[in-house]
Amino acid sequence: xxxxxxxxxxxxxxxxxxxxxxxxxxxxxxxxxxxxxxxxxxxxxxxxxxxxxxxxxxxxxxxxxxxxxxxxxxxxxxxxxxxxxxxxxxxxxxxxxxxxxxxxxxxxxxxxxxxxxxxxxxxxxxxxxxxxxxxxxxxxxxxxxxxxxxxxxxxxxxxxxxxxxxxxxxxxxxxxxxxxxxxxxxxxxxxxxxxxxxxxxxxxxxxxxxxxxxxxxxxxxxxxxxxxxxxxxxxxxxxxxxxxxxxxxxxx
Ligand SMILES: NC(=O)c1ccc[n+]([C@@H]2O[C@H](COP(=O)([O-])OP(=O)(O)OC[C@H]3O[C@@H](n4cnc5c(N)ncnc54)[C@H](O)[C@@H]3O)[C@@H](O)[C@H]2O)c1
Numbered sequence: 097x098x099x100x101x102x103x104x105x106x107x108x109x110x111x112x113x114x115x116x117x118x119x120x121x122x123x124x125x126x127x128x129x130x131x132x133x134x135x136x137x138x139x140x141x142x143x144x145x146x147x148x149x150x151x152x153x154x155x156x157x158x159x160x161x162x163x164x165x166x167x168x169x170x171x172x173x174x175x176x177x178x179x180x181x182x183x184x185x186x187x188x189x190x191x192x193x194x195x196x197x198x199x200x201x202x203x204x205x206x207x208x209x210x211x212x213x214x215x216x217x218x219x220x221x222x223x224x225x226x227x228x229x230x231x232x233x234x235x236x237x238x239x240x241x242x243x244x245x246x247x248x249x250x251x252x253x254x255x256x257x258x259x260x261x262x263x264x265x266x267x268x269x270x271x272x273x274x275x276x277x278x279x280x281x282x283x284x285x286x287x288x289x290x291x292x293x294x295x296x297x298x299x300x301x302x303x304x305x306x307x308x309x310x311x312x313x314x315x316x317x318x319x320x321x322x323x324x325x326x327x328x329x330x331x332x333x334x335x336x337x338x339x340x341x342x343x344x345x346x347x348x
Contacts (some may be wrong), residue, residue, distance in 0.1 A: 098329055101163030105168075105178045107159050107217060108186030110137025112286035113236065115144075116317045117183055117324050122150035126324075132186065159186045160205075161312055169220035179224045181328050184217040185236040187254075189288055192297070194262030195249045203250040210254035211261075215292045219267050222274060230273030234327050235262050237278040239343050255280075259339045266337030275336040277327045282343035284315035310345030 104121050108114040112133035118128045122145040130145075130152055138154040145152040153175075157168040189196055190206035214235050221336040221347055227233030240248060241255030243300050262278040269276065283289050283305055291302035291314065306312060321343045341347045 097125035098162060098318045101179050102126045104179040104181040105129045105131060105179060106174060106183040106185060107131045108135035109141050112183040112288055113317050115141045116338055117321045119144060120321050120325060122152060127151040130154045131159050131168055148227050157247065159217060160208040162216045165216040169224060173224055178228050179221055180231055182221045182233045183324060184214045186213055187236060190250045192247045194247055198249050205251035206254050211257035214258050216263055222269060225274045226272055232328050233276040234324050235278045237280045237339060239280050239282045239341055239346055242339060242341060242347050262339060263337045270336050277335060278339040279320060280339050280341045282315050282346050284317060284320055286317055293332055308345045313344065315342060315344065
């Protein structure tokens, strides 16, 4: 069991990639702190882990609010005394509109959750990891953090910010035995990316998006989780500051 007795925080773990990661890391023996704004989904993830014989707790947190992130990490410190792995995965897609039509409100909301949220998390997590002598962080960015994504100016800006923060913090704390990487998924079927719902808005769009991916298919949640598990494992012990595309070749 790769993560036996490790304390693992996953934000955005009430659904999608975060929930699947929570189940997978729990299967490897980790104690999972499931964190999300969605309380019902979070409790459900905890129940799924427990009914599989694993350990988990839910701590409701809005990552866009610094005091809530401070409380989350203080709570983890007091309850468990350490934090081995943090998956800063919470995120929102925001409005789909061209730059001129994008609302200031959606810009601020997306930047607050996706960019400030990751900054707040790392700001609070790294001191615990420094104190205990090391740790691993994986921030969920996107291929939209490596290239433009038309009709998603805020999302793309926020995910470029995640990649930049990941690289910067990785360089700062590399000598302190803290590895920090970013996962960059392509379109991956999840509650956030539902091809059918998208086609309902713009007819035929999902086939067009798929056609642009060299593998000619969307990503699967378990493929994203597999990359997260690699980045958190000892197999990646010399990997830090990397923004890893898991994208069927899109950014090749
Ligand atoms: N699915 C994709 O195609 C795709 C592609 C690239 C990147 N991503 C990224 O992967 C991550 C997970 O997305 P997903 O596809 O599993 O979507 P999802 O909507 O299923 O999961 C996102 C989770 O984040 C939570 N969340 C939203 N705002 C929050 C906040 N302020 N504080 C705490 N939690 C909050 C949601 O409640 C939800 O549980 C996101 O960061 C997303 O941007 C997804």
